[in-house]
Amino acid sequence: MKQGRSWLLLCGHVFLCLSAISALATPDVPAGQRPGCPANCGDVDIPFPFGIGERCALHSGFKLNCTIINGTTKALNGNIEVTKISVPKSKIWIKTTMSRQCYFPATRSMNYSDAWVNFTNTPFSISEVDNKIVVIGCNALAYMTSASYVIGCYSTCKDATLENGKCSGAGCCQADVPKDIQYYKAYFDENYNTTKIWKNNPCNYMALMEKAAFSFNTSYVESKVFGETYKWLVPLVANWKIRPWSCEVARKNMTSYACVSSHSECVDSTTNMPGYHCKCSKGYKGNPYITAGCQDVDECLENAANPCGHGICENTPGNYSCSCHLGNHMTDGFCVPIRKSPHFPAAPVVGVFFSLMKMNIDGRKKG
Ligand SMILES: *[C@@H]1O[C@H](CO)[C@@H](O)[C@H](O)[C@H]1NC(C)=O
Ligand SMILES: *[C@@H]1O[C@H](CO)[C@@H](O)[C@H](O)[C@H]1NC(C)=O
Ligand SMILES: *[C@@H]1O[C@H](CO)[C@@H](O)[C@H](O)[C@H]1NC(C)=O
Ligand SMILES: *[C@@H]1O[C@H](CO)[C@@H](O)[C@H](O)[C@H]1NC(C)=O
Numbered sequence: 001m002k003q004g005r006s007w008l009l010l011c012g013h014v015f016l017c018l019s020a021i022s023a024l025a026t027p028d029v030p031a032g033q034r035p036g037c038p039a040n041c042g043d044v045d046i047p048f049p050f051g052i053g054e055r056c057a058l059h060s061g062f063k064l065n066c067t068i069i070n071g072t073t074k075a076l077n078g079n080i081e082v083t084k085i086s087v088p089k090s091k092i093w094i095k096t097t098m099s100r101q102c103y104f105p106a107t108r109s110m111n112y113s114d115a116w117v118n119f120t121n122t123p124f125s126i127s128e129v130d131n132k133i134v135v136i137g138c139n140a141l142a143y144m145t146s147a148s149y150v151i152g153c154y155s156t157c158k159d160a161t162l163e164n165g166k167c168s169g170a171g172c173c174q175a176d177v178p179k180d181i182q183y184y185k186a187y188f189d190e191n192y193n194t195t196k197i198w199k200n201n202p203c204n205y206m207a208l209m210e211k212a213a214f215s216f217n218t219s220y221v222e223s224k225v226f227g228e229t230y231k232w233l234v235p236l237v238a239n240w241k242i243r244p245w246s247c248e249v250a251r252k253n254m255t256s257y258a259c260v261s262s263h264s265e266c267v268d269s270t271t272n273m274p275g276y277h278c279k280c281s282k283g284y285k286g287n288p289y290i291t292a293g294c295q296d297v298d299e300c301l302e303n304a305a306n307p308c309g310h311g312i313c314e315n316t317p318g319n320y321s322c323s324c325h326l327g328n329h330m331t332d333g334f335c336v337p338i339r340k341s342p343h344f345p346a347a348p349v350v351g352v353f354f355s356l357m358k359m360n361i362d363g364r365k366k367g
């Protein structure tokens, strides 16, 4: 209740309110790029170690080609389109093909188009937490193979009630992706096909794709809506890391060690494949892969609520400190009113105004 009021007072102040809102609206930090290298390609932010052209990327695995295709600017890694890159999450969003099996009346045959991804010898692997295997169709058995895995599922419309948003065997089935694979190929079992139902259900589909970007629509089994919805290319989330050394080995050669920013740390890959990624230390944010890329977080400004409760928040390098106004005391790092008299309004309100002026001065100094 009290906290709510002090936030209102803070927001009454234009400078603080605006900076707080902009901090809240952009949780992902902007792209950090080396001097002289473009930080975006069309709408896609390009943070280092990614870079446009040989000179701007850490190595050729992170090289992008920013090019205009059919009037749209696209970032390509090899011939794969990249739509988003996250440094803090160490992830990349790309577009890949889907598999399809369609009945072709003219030749009375099934036509196949099998999707595959091969990230061997690249920094990328398929994220098992962000993606899933989706099969759509009224008589479809499809599976993906990867090194030692074969994973698939069966989808039917027979005696089944199809429901929007539901993918559990009726017109749509799904399966989990194995951990950290670099290669897959998708197949259909040819004994399950749409030869007899093609008038209503011409195609079966399979996609290994981003979970969050998929929701089953019953119209997907009837026509080419699924393919057309995604323009035949589905989003896929991949992890990326600096290969092929562990942190311990990588640190021995500072010329090639990628965590170059001060206040950055090395994080070992949790999979069998050796590699690492870098992160900014606690209390810092930005791009750990570039010099001075990790910048101090101003905890006092960036949090929606004052991290000191009712107290005075002061930013420090990598942290913040709290001090309490008269009539408050520190409990677990927060300033809370001393519960003596039931109404004690004067001191906290004065205190808030006092801290407002203080923070405003700090803000001006920075700006
Ligand atoms: C970038 O991609 C376009 C379109 O695929 C291609 O024509 C061009 O040669 C590529 N440029 C480089 C530097 O690879
Ligand atoms: C460009 O657009 C045309 C017409 O829409 C299409 O046929 C072609 O495949 C597109 N090219 C690429 C590279 O996407
Ligand atoms: C079958 O699919 C291939 C590849 O998708 C395509 O090039 C070909 O034209 C298709 N054939 C028929 C008969 O649809
Ligand atoms: C995947 O790519 C690697 C390196 O480019 C190649 O050696 C390998 O044969 C490919 N794997 C398959 C199954 O195509």
Ligand SMILES: *[C@@H]1O[C@H](CO)[C@@H](O)[C@H](O)[C@H]1NC(C)=O
Pocket: 108, 109, 110, 190, 191, 192, 193, 194, 195
């Ligand atoms: C379709 O499936 C049936 C039944 O399993 C099979 O006999 C037939 O050969 C398949 N047709 C094609 C074109 O693959």
Ligand SMILES: *[C@@H]1O[C@H](CO)[C@@H](O)[C@H](O)[C@H]1NC(C)=O
Pocket: 164, 217, 218, 219, 225
């Ligand atoms: C399903 O797709 C149809 C178009 O094919 C669209 O009109 C409808 O809004 C979609 N329904 C849902 C729940 O997404």
Ligand SMILES: *[C@@H]1O[C@H](CO)[C@@H](O)[C@H](O)[C@H]1NC(C)=O
Pocket: 253, 254, 255, 256
């Ligand atoms: C350290 O890395 C640099 C750049 O990759 C390389 O040229 C050099 O040979 C490496 N030094 C050692 C001792 O491995």
Ligand SMILES: *[C@@H]1O[C@H](CO)[C@@H](O)[C@H](O)[C@H]1NC(C)=O
Pocket: 282, 283, 318, 319, 320, 321, 333
């Ligand atoms: C930040 O400050 C708090 C309170 O002073 C302290 O408990 C904490 O250990 C500090 N954190 C770091 C990373 O220094």
